[in-house]
Amino acid sequence: MDYIVLAYSIYLPIAVALTIWVARTLHTNGKVFLVDIFHGQNELAISVNKLLQVGFYLISLGFAIIKLEINPRWEYDQVTGQNFQEQINNSQSMIEELSYKLGSFILILGLMLFINLFLLLILRSGSKPRTQTSYTPPQNLVAKGV
Amino acid sequence: MNYNILTYALYFIVLLFVVLYVGHTLYKNGRPFLVNTFSGNETLADAVNKFLLAGYYLTNIGYTIVALKIWEHVPSPIVMLNVLSLKVGAIVITLGIMHFLNIISLVLIGKNRKKHITNQ
Numbered sequence: 001m002d003y004i005v006l007a008y009s010i011y012l013p014i015a016v017a018l019t020i021w022v023a024r025t026l027h028t029n030g031k032v033f034l035v036d037i038f039h040g041q042n043e044l045a046i047s048v049n050k051l052l053q054v055g056f057y058l059i060s061l062g063f064a065i066i067k068l069e070i071n072p073r074w075e076y077d078q079v080t081g082q083n084f085q086e087q088i089n090n091s092q093s094m095i096e097e098l099s100y101k102l103g104s105f106i107l108i109l110g111l112m113l114f115i116n117l118f119l120l121l122i123l124r125s126g127s128k129p130r131t132q133t134s135y136t137p138p139q140n141l142v143a144k145g146v
Numbered sequence: 147m148n149y150n151i152l153t154y155a156l157y158f159i160v161l162l163f164v165v166l167y168v169g170h171t172l173y174k175n176g177r178p179f180l181v182n183t184f185s186g187n188e189t190l191a192d193a194v195n196k197f198l199l200a201g202y203y204l205t206n207i208g209y210t211i212v213a214l215k216i217w218e219h220v221p222s223p224i225v226m227l228n229v230l231s232l233k234v235g236a237i238v239i240t241l242g243i244m245h246f247l248n249i250i251s252l253v254l255i256g257k258n259r260k261k262h263i264t265n266q
Contacts (some may be wrong), residue, residue, distance in 0.1 A: 092148055
């Protein structure tokens with residue numbers, strides 16, 4: 001069994017499952033913010049939420065697949081004075097390589113989640129004042145026939 | 147038996163348990179603070195709380211998994227215990243420091259809000 005193929009087949013399902021979980025969290029909890037941001041227009045909020053979810057899936061799955069490749073590192077051997085490529089030929093080196101890949105992917109997912117949260121909070125606080133003041137169109141424009 | 151793999155398994159299980167426990171505690175006890183911050187808007191506070199919990203899990207578990215890699219060769223059970231205690235201890239201390247920073251920032255936010263309200 002090739003250990004690199006084994007590492008790929010462990011990495012991909014975990015990455016996909018995590019992406020689905022994070023996207024679901026964003027979808028269910030982002031709705032509250034979006035309804036506030038769009039001043040209670042439920043349909044618009046739901047469709048924007050769906051679009052955001054699809055975008056999130058595309059970006060994070062694409063990133064997971066791009067980062068899939070495992071390249072054995074080049075290291076310097078001080079005894080022979082030559083560079084050599086570290087081989088992934090036992091389960092220990094596979095676990096180490098896999099942990100680095102998966103861990104960095106999970107960290108980036110977490111970062112994306114926090115960025116999303118801050119964006120939603122900023123957008124919500126930016127859209128707040130308009131809910132309290134109702135807009136009345138100037139009357140004289142109608143009288144002038146504009 | 148390769149001791150390195152055993153060490154990795156123990157490390158991951160212990161830290162997963164710690165992270166899940168701390169996250170659950172923060173989730174339960176942080177809710178009143180958030181409700182207070184969003185001036186009684188409970189649905190919004192719950193949504194933010196869930197966001198924060200998911201982000202906490204992802205960043206902490208991600209960091210523990212990334213930190214797994216930097217390890218020397220483990221020849222015997224005694225070395226395993228030494229290395230394991232050092233690694234797990236370091237990450238648990240980091241968690242504790244983050245926890246206190248969180249509490250301090252919550253208290254500061256509360257004070258700020260109070261000042262804001264009395265100024266008005």
